Amino acid sequence: MASHPSALRRTAAYDPRPTIPLPDGHDVRRGADAWARIAAEAGDGGSIAVDTYPGVDLPALRAEIERHLPDATIFDIEELAALSPERIDALIDGNLTDDRVFGVMSHHTLRDFYDPAELDRAAADIEAASGRRIVIGWGATLAPVPFDVVVLADLARWEIQRRQRAGAPNWRARNGDEDAIRKVKRGFFVEWRVADRHKRSLFERLDFVLDTNDSVTEARLLTGDGFRAALELAVTRPFRVVPFFDPGVWGGQWMKENLGISGEDNLAWGFDCVPEENSLLIASGEDTVEIPAIDLVFRHPRELLGEKTFARFGAEFPIRFDMLDTVGGGNLSLQVHPLTDYIQNTFGMHYTQDESYYLLDASDDAVVYLGVKTDVDRDAMLADLHAAATGSTGFPAETYVNTFPARKHDHFLIPAGTVHCSGADSMVLEISATPYIFTFKMHDWGRVGLDGRPRPIHLEHAAANIQWDRDTEWTTHNLVDRVxxxxxxxxxxxxxxxxxxxxxxxxxxxxxxxxxxxxxxxxxxxxxxxxxxxxxxxxxxxxxxxxxxxxxxxxxxxxxxxxxxxxxxxxxxxxxxxxxxxxxxxxxxxxxxxxxxxxxxxx
Missing domain, CATH: 2.60.120.10 (Jelly Rolls)
Known part of the structure; x- marks a missing residue:
């Protein structure tokens, strides 16, 4: 590997928990103090909605409320009025498809998952109850009740995925033992889209935001005014989101050695700027509240993105930075991303996954696979890929795909439709468009995932998107060394x-x-x-x-x-x-x- 003369200083300096200050006049509450603050705002006979993001541990939340507010009557809106799991499955079946990874973007709203008559009956029961009443669940505020206090129990998408890997199901799904990739698909294409539409509608009326990322029993609380003030401050200054790191079958050691990230045998990904999934840490002294970074995108899209970018993409952060570590690891999967027309017509996304590789570091023999070779026999290449996918033979990648030497500070451009992957022993800063899930793997070097299952290959999708005219000459001229x-x-x-x-x-x-x-x-x-x-x-x-x-x-x-x-x-x-x-x-x-x-x- 290339030498790192300042590696020790870098390890000490990289901050895995960056914060944004909570403006003066606001504070953070936790545990019993948090629930006492909510109760005081509602009064003895008040009604409280605790509207949760899907993935919040609802039984644990209920137990915590019962512990701190034992006199309250608790209503679970999901039990009372949500559609049955079978009806929800039928409703979103067209969005999920049979594919393990890819679905179709949902345009449902949360009300589609609730029975209107049952919501009315629940409201009657809530208003008939005496004393303090608390309605919990995803969609608590859908109950037609004049709530005295509205609480959003929020959760970052990365934490949802971590819980699902540990066995948590999707919302109202009996799939705790299902493949984690399929759980993510259900979240990405349906639940998170619906949840974000619902959450955005609550921002103005929120009285409190409850951070449930670590544990419901130690949940931290911000007032709605504090939440809004922190986000308003964030768009006036530079900031970082909270990075997260993940191992992988091709993962390496560079981030562990140079950034001081520990806890895994290897690290494949460092997600250092993916606001759809990362968090923001709002700090008040030693206390912090973790909220999804996407809340800032939704709350202040014009100030954050700019008027022209907002006009083009809406309230969606269009740029993603992440790190791909293959130092001491292996090649990434050989892959291609969909063209814009294909991603729109097939998956319902309005823009695609263009990207580039910027080399933070690389060994002397590191390479990037990029573009097909001139005069490649496409039928032979696809036949060999199909044969490799069945496990009957390997795939001679260098026969069909260009390899370019990869050196520190090189930058390789990868517009959608270009065959590519990073080779072993390099540290890539991937600069790309946000739709990160749409990778059509063509060859994965005979590996299985960390879960022991074969990693998904999508040759049909890939074949429909490979731009065969991006050959050696075109790739060299257009995508390599464009300084x-x-x-x-x-x-x-x-x-x-x-x-x-x-x-x-x-x-x-x-x-x-x-x-x-x-x-x-x-x-x-x-x-x-x-x-x-x-x-x-x-x-x-x-x-x-x-x-x-x-x-x-x-x-x-x-x-x-x-x-x-x-x-x-x-x-x-x-x-x-x-x-x-x-x-x-x-x-x-x-x-x-x-x-x-x-x-x-x-x-």
Missing amino acids: EPIGEGHGWVEERTGLHEFEFIDVRRHWFTDVVPHDTNGTVNVLNLVEGDEAIVESPVGAFEPWVVHYAETFIVPAAVGPYTIRPHGESVGRRLATVKAFVAGTGTTPDSTATHDTTETE
């Missing part, structure tokens, strides 16, 4: 390393030893410090407090921030650093508009 000088100033140089004409994400790299001027130019910026131990992000007008970022940390600069600067900090002063910055192409300004910053950026 283009853009501008320079005192102590810094800017290069364009990314964006093929088929992709919407533009990537700029800045090498710097001094202050670099940046501007969001009205669209969200996502950055990673790819060289150097430490840098500091500052506002030239003092709009936010100076903020320190460390090596390999991904951070988000909301569109509303406008101008900001980055310079070396701490022991990195006097050294040459680098950031990569991604943004949505076509949402920024023309080159001349940044002339006052002595740069020709086209953001």
Whole structure:
């Protein structure tokens, strides 16, 4: 492997639990204090709705309420009024399909999963009860009751997946023992979409937000005003989401050794900026409340994304950064992503999974598989892939697919439809569009998953999307080593390393030893410090407090921030650093508009 002269400092500096401050005047409650605060707000005879995200441990939540508020009458809206599991299965059958991985995006609302007459009967029972009444469950606020207090018991998607791997079922499903991949499919294509539509409708009326990510018994509480104030503050300054890490059959050791992440034999993925699944940590002194990062996207899409990006994508964060570690591991699966027309017509997604590989590190013999070879025999390639999928033979990948040497700081572009994968012994920062689930595996080198099951292969989908004209010459010219000088100033140089004409994400790299001027130019910026131990992000007008970022940390600069600067900090002063910055192409300004910053950026 390439040497890491500052590895020890990097290990100490990388922050796996970044926080966002809770504004003054708000605090965090927990345990008995949290439930006492909710009860006091409702009064002795008040009605309380605790509307939960699907995946919250409802029996544990009920037990906790009974422990702290023993005089309350508790109504489980799911037991009282939700459709039976069989009726729900029938309702969403067309969305789930028979495929193990892929379904069709749901446009259901939560009311579709409830019986209106049963909701009315439940409301009558709730209003007839005396004393404090508490309605719990996903859809508690659907009961036509004038609630005195509304609580959202929230949960991040990554935590839901962790629980499902441990045996938790989907919502009102009898599938605890089912394949975890199928559980994720049900969440991705149905439950999470429905839940997010419902959750967004509650944000204005929330009195409290309950963090149930760690444990219901130690659930932390924010007031609705505190929740809204923290999100309002977040879009005025740079911030990081809480990363999570996952092992895999091809996983490596680089993140463990360089970022200090432990607890697994290997780490394949480091999800450092996937707001659909990551969390935000809201901090008040030593106390924190964990909320899904997607809440910020829903609450402040214009300030976070920018008007043009919001107009194009809606309240959806379109850029994803994650890390793929194969150092001491193996090749990723050989794969291809769907074209836009295919993903729209087949799965109901409105944009596709374009991506790129930026090499944080690589061994001397590391390669990237990219594009098919010139004059490839497509029928022979597909036949050999089918034979390999049956286990009767291996697949001679190098016969059909180009391999390019991969070196530290190389950037490979991968528009949808391009055959690709990262080889072993490299550390990739994957910069991509958000629809992360749509990977059509073509060959997986004869492996099974960590669960012992064969990893899913989707040759039919892959064959429908491979762009056979992306051959050796085309790939070399269009997708490899596309570095283009853009501008320079005192102590810094800017290069364009990314964006093929088929992709919407533009990537700029800045090498710097001094202050670099940046501007969001009205669209969200996502950055990673790819060289150097430490840098500091500052506002030239003092709009936010100076903020320190460390090596390999991904951070988000909301569109509303406008101008900001980055310079070396701490022991990195006097050294040459680098950031990569991604943004949505076509949402920024023309080159001349940044002339006052002595740069020709086209953001």
